Amino acid sequence: MSLFFDCLFAFLVGGALCVIAQLLIDLTRLTPARILVTYVSVGVLLGAVGLYEPLYEFAGCGVSVPLIGFGGTIARGVRAAVHESGLLGALTGGLQAAAGGTAAAIVFGYLAALLSKSRPKRL
Amino acid sequence: MDNKQAYKKYVDRRAARSPVLRNCVAAFWVGGSICVLGQLLLTLYRRLGLLLDEASTLVSVSLIFLAAALTALGIFDRIARYAGAGTLVPITGFANSVVSPAIDTKSEGLVLGVGAKIFTIAGPVLLYGILCGAVYGVIYYIVTLFM
Numbered sequence: 001m002s003l004f005f006d007c008l009f010a011f012l013v014g015g016a017l018c019v020i021a022q023l024l025i026d027l028t029r030l031t032p033a034r035i036l037v038t039y040v041s042v043g044v045l046l047g048a049v050g051l052y053e054p055l056y057e058f059a060g061c062g063v064s065v066p067l068i069g070f071g072g073t074i075a076r077g078v079r080a081a082v083h084e085s086g087l088l089g090a091l092t093g094g095l096q097a098a099a100g101g102t103a104a105a106i107v108f109g110y111l112a113a114l115l116s117k118s119r120p121k122r123l
Numbered sequence: 124m125d126n127k128q129a130y131k132k133y134v135d136r137r138a139a140r141s142p143v144l145r146n147c148v149a150a151f152w153v154g155g156s157i158c159v160l161g162q163l164l165l166t167l168y169r170r171l172g173l174l175l176d177e178a179s180t181l182v183s184v185s186l187i188f189l190a191a192a193l194t195a196l197g198i199f200d201r202i203a204r205y206a207g208a209g210t211l212v213p214i215t216g217f218a219n220s221v222v223s224p225a226i227d228t229k230s231e232g233l234v235l236g237v238g239a240k241i242f243t244i245a246g247p248v249l250l251y252g253i254l255c256g257a258v259y260g261v262i263y264y265i266v267t268l269f270m
Contacts, residue, residue, distance in 0.1 A: 066154070066212045
């Protein structure tokens with residue numbers, strides 16, 4: 001039963017975060033790239049002020065799957081690295097925490113480029 | 124001149140209103156569903172005995188793989204056209220922003236085509252993510268000195 005509520009809260013919060021972005025796109029004409037940059041930065045900020053973890057407790061993948069989660073992971077990685085190795089951790093923690101997702105995107109992206117032909121964009 | 128502006132206002136009003144609601148509904152349910160898929164995968168990986176950190180990284184990797192495959196097959200663009208921010212905001216949008224230019228620039232070569240353009244949108248995301256993280260790290264380090 002708790003799986004049901006985990007999924008429900010993930011659906012509601014994740015959906016709401018997408019609606020906010022959609023409104024930003026439609027009403028302010030922010031480009032998608034700016035939305036992504038904003039969401040990552042907001043994620044780091046939420047992690048920095050200690051709001052990301054409680055949000056994650058509540059909504060699970062509803063906050064971690066949106067790009068805010070990428071920022072939250074970076075903030076958490078930085079904090080852990082600073083604890084471990086001091087000021088140097090400020091430089092090493094972020095990329096360490098983001099390594100999995102970044103490398104996956106690069107590897108799968110490259111493979112996709114090798115395996116497929118580019119097709120004309122249909123509008 | 125007045126007429127022109129009035130007409131522009133009229134067009135803006137007609138063009139913008141109903142799609143905004145429709146776009147938001149589409150973004151909500153598609154984006155929410157992607158998060159639910161992530162939650163189900165997370166639960167599955169946890170049951171298989173992975174630690175929370177490993178499991179959530181694997182969720183990201185799985186969704187990125189899925190988005191890459193759908194992009195390569197040309198299906199992702201069709202979903203994204205309907206869902207808008209619903210596919211953009213989840214990690215699938217990040218994956219698509221890497222895979223899509225990689226495929227499109229293949230004809231420009233594997234180094235300065237794919238190699239460079241693969242980061243057209245992911246580059247700024249990584250830059251600002253890492254930059255914010257580093258700034259936070261320095262502030263956090265200073266705070267820990269006094270606590």
